[in-house]
Amino acid sequence: TMAPSHPLVSDLRRKGVHYINAIHTDEAPTISYSQALRDHEEAQNSTKVRETLLRQLDDNKEQLVRAEQDREQWKQELQLLQLRYQKEKEEIIKNDEFTSLVNSTVTNMIGSLEVPVNLPQEVEAREEAVKQYFRQRINNLIAENGDLQSKSAALLAETAALVRRLEASVADGMRLEEALHEARERAAQLQEEVTTTATNYEAQLSTMSEHLLNMNERLAQQKDTIDQLQYQIANKKKGKK
Numbered sequence: 001t002m003a004p005s006h007p008l009v010s011d012l013r014r015k016g017v018h019y020i021n022a023i024h025t026d027e028a029p030t031i032s033y034s035q036a037l038r039d040h041e042e043a044q045n046s047t048k049v050r051e052t053l054l055r056q057l058d059d060n061k062e063q064l065v066r067a068e069q070d071r072e073q074w075k076q077e078l079q080l081l082q083l084r085y086q087k088e089k090e091e092i093i094k095n096d097e098f099t100s101l102v103n104s105t106v107t108n109m110i111g112s113l114e115v116p117v118n119l120p121q122e123v124e125a126r127e128e129a130v131k132q133y134f135r136q137r138i139n140n141l142i143a144e145n146g147d148l149q150s151k152s153a154a155l156l157a158e159t160a161a162l163v164r165r166l167e168a169s170v171a172d173g174m175r176l177e178e179a180l181h182e183a184r185e186r187a188a189q190l191q192e193e194v195t196t197t198a199t200n201y202e203a204q205l206s207t208m209s210e211h212l213l214n215m216n217e218r219l220a221q222q223k224d225t226i227d228q229l230q231y232q233i234a235n236k237k238k239g240k241k
Contacts, residue, residue: 057162064155071148078141085134 054166057159057166061159064152064159067148067152067155071145071152074141074145074148078138078145081134081137081141085130085138088130088134
């Protein structure tokens with residue numbers, strides 16, 4: 001019959017079985033180390049994308065400011081041309097009225113003198129030419145202003161899209177950093193558990209070894225005592241004979 005195990009051996013065996021079962025027990029789902037590395041890489045890429053988006057956003061803001069400045073410049077030039085056109089028109093009307101009041105022949109004591117005046121056709125032609133010039137210039141300015149407004153609207157839409165992408169990138173980066181932080185904490189916790197368990201096993205094995213050594217010494221002493229008693233008993237039996 002197999003002798004019963006020592007209590008320390010049984011306790012150590014029981015703790016070992018419990019530890020093995022704990023290792024194989026399904027734990028709550030955690031992020032693996034490889035997944036954490038991928039998340040870290042994605043976080044770095046997300047940071048680079050965020051920096052690129054910020055640069056693009058700054059460029060778009062500068063372009064938008066320049067477009068607004070150009071639009072204001074063309075607007076002022078348009079107003080200036082309109083004022084010049086109005087002034088030129090008023091001068092033409094004033095000259096036309098003055099011409100209509102002056103007789104074409106001036107008579108004095110010496111005689112008569114023909115005064116050269118502009119014919120109505122020439123005045124109308126000049127006025128029409130001025131109108132055409134300013135009309136063409138105004139149309140060009142309106143077209144350029146429309147182009148600038150279209151570009152400004154496109155830049156605003158692109159900037160809004162970049163802002164949305166930037167916000168999404170920031171959110172992804174924060175999520176990945178949080179996942180990486182949790183993975184690192186879990187890895188540190190597992191490492192601490194392994195270290196603690198190994199230390200406990202080493203301490204228990206050391207204690208058990210010391211206890212077994214003491215037991216061996218006691219058994220050796222008891223065996224010596226038994227051998228000595230048996231030897232004395234045998235000698236007594238021989239003496240009686």
